[in-house]
Amino acid sequence: MIPLLIVCTFIGFLLTINRPGRRTYQAYVALDGKGPSLIMGPHSGPSYDVVLYRSGRNGVICFDVFHSKELHDFLLPKNGHSVTVEYDTFSDFGKVRGYNVHSVDGKVLANGYHLLREDFAGGAGVARQGPGRAGGDDCW
Numbered sequence: 001m002i003p004l005l006i007v008c009t010f011i012g013f014l015l016t017i018n019r020p021g022r023r024t025y026q027a028y029v030a031l032d033g034k035g036p037s038l039i040m041g042p043h044s045g046p047s048y049d050v051v052l053y054r055s056g057r058n059g060v061i062c063f064d065v066f067h068s069k070e071l072h073d074f075l076l077p078k079n080g081h082s083v084t085v086e087y088d089t090f091s092d093f094g095k096v097r098g099y100n101v102h103s104v105d106g107k108v109l110a111n112g113y114h115l116l117r118e119d120f121a122g123g124a125g126v127a128r129q130g131p132g133r134a135g136g137d138d139c140w
Contacts, residue, residue, distance in 0.1 A: 019091045020112060022102060023140070027054040027064075027085045029078045036061060036127075048072040052085055052104065061127045062139035064101055068119035074107055088112050089140070096140040099124075 028035070030051040050071050053063035064085075066072075075083070083105040090098045090113075100110040101122060109120040128134035 017092045021089045021091060023087045023089055025054050025085050025087070026082045027052040028082050029075050029080065031072060031075065031079045034079065050075060052083070052101070054085075056126065056138040058132065058134075058138045059128060059130075060134045060138045062124075063127065064122045064124050066120065066122040068117075070117075071104065071107070071109070071120065075105065078105060095137070 030036070030053060032047065032049065035051050035053060048067055048069045050066040050068060051063055052066075053061050056062040085104050086102040087099045088102045088110060089096045100113065100115065101120075102108065102110055109116060115121055124136075126134045126136055126139060
């Protein structure tokens with residue numbers, strides 16, 4: 001009986017860690033330093049920076065930043081507009097612990113852990129104006 005309990009516990013544990021998933025959100029495109037001042041730094045000249053941002057829970061702004069000429073040129077007609085962003089998420093016990101941007105407006109950047117190109121690696125952040133905590137959990 002005890003070995004069966006141990007096996008069931010182990011299988012249950014394996015089924016709740018490193019769970020892949022995919023989530024879809026609408027995000028706004030900000031190119032060349034044009035976007036919410038809360039997340040945009042000083043800008044001078046063409047930098048091919050791409051920022052995708054959206055509202056999260058508790059009044060935060062969730063954003064991803066890329067430095068890619070190809071992605072910049074692809075999203076140039078969408079600057080200031082919303083696009084569909086798909087995320088490959090990785091969860092432990094139901095909590096997202098990591099992710100990659102799978103696609104932006106249909107352009108695939110990554111499959112799971114595998115990025116298609118180095119310049120498709122982005123940075124991420126969470127911003128909040130005013131008092132209160134801004135955490136990554138507010139984005140998922």
